[in-house]
Amino acid sequence: MMQDTALDRILMRSGGALLALLWFVPLAYAIWAAFHPAAFEARFDLTAPLTLGNFSAAWQQAPFARYFLNTFLLxxxxxxAQLVLCTLAAFAFARLSFPGKSILFALILLQLLVMPDILLVENYKTMRAxxxxxxxxxxxxxxxxxxxxIFLLRQTFMTIPKExxxxARIEGCSLLGVLWRVYVPLGKPAMLAFGLVSVSHHWNNxxxxxxxxxxxxxxxxxxxxxxxxTTDSGTSWAVINAATLMTAAPLLLGFLLFQRQFVQSFMRAGIK
Structure with missing residues (x-):
């Protein structure tokens, strides 16, 4: 096996630094514009005054309180719903035997290959009906x-010893009792890892x-x-950037506060 050379490490670190820079520059601009008056939204000046007026203006110009409530509820x-339904399905595929089990699981895996956008029209027709x-x-x-x-939790449940x-059954647990008292506690890292993916995806959907x-x-x-x-109301980019930061703030703050738990949950769940 070939060992990494110093040049390889330099190239990888340089590539990582470039990608980080490409991600950070738009965020840095958004932060600068949001916390400064509109006159400085596109002009960097260390003497520019700081202000929270852009956030206040954004909050007053649109019903962001209602948007936040809708997003949290959603x-x-x-x-x-995902944790309840997918945990039950994963347990069934991991530990129960029933006709058509392999075919049903193959269909679930096939769903991972279908882009959600393909189903937009049919989903709309269903919701309208x-x-x-x-x-x-x-x-x-x-x-x-x-x-x-379902796939992630099934793989996790299959690693739990059947003993x-x-x-648990000897102690008098029912089938659901075994799931709740044995599999759910041992599968918490995988559930947390999936929960992070789900919250991030649906917050930004x-x-x-x-x-x-x-x-x-x-x-x-x-x-x-x-x-x-996109409304034609003369809203400045400073106000728009302030609204953007308000929208992204909960996810960014959650990651900064719990980044260690985030990384550990993915490592324990075997996600790379």
Whole structure:
């Protein structure tokens, strides 16, 4: 096996630094513009005064309080449904025997290969038939089950020794009791890892919420921010950047506060 040379390490670190720079520059501009008056939004000046007026203006010009509430409800609803349904399905595929088990699991894996955007039209027709168009439930319902979550939790459950099942059954646990008392505690790292992926994805999801919602009462942050940024009201880039930071702040703050737990959960779950 060939060993890494000093040149290889330099190239890899240089590439990583370049990618980090490409990610950081737009964020740095957004932070600068958001905390300075509009006159300095495109001009760097160390003497420029700091201000929170852009955040206040953004909050007053659009119903961001409602957008935040809708997004929190949406993310929590989807995550709760996914953890319940996918945990039950993963346990069934990992430990139970039933006709068509291999075929059903193959179909779930096949779902991972299908782009969600392909299903937009059919999902919209389904929501319209159910009378759910322009509702928070309509945004989340197509995501209540996740092939990735079922696969990840199944692989985790299959690594748990079956002797623990037998010990729990001897103690009088039902099948659901075994799942709750044995598999769920041991599968928490995988559940946390998936939860982080799910929250991040649905917090930032844009296209489906844009299609299925029509009113302020149901729009999440991504759609509200897009409409706010494209309205012809003379809103400055400083205010738009302040609104963007408000939208991204919960995820960024959560990562900064719990980054160690984030990394550990992915390592324990075997995600690379």
């Amino acid at each position: 993310v929590a609803m989807i995550l709760a 159910l009378g759910l168009v322009d509702s928070i439930l309509a945004i989340g319902l197509p995501y209540f089950a996740s092939g990735f979550a 623990l099942d037998e010990a 844009f296209l489906w919420p844009l299609i299925i919602t029509n009113s302020v009462e149901t729009r999440p942050l991504t759609v509200g921010l897009s409409i706010f940024a």
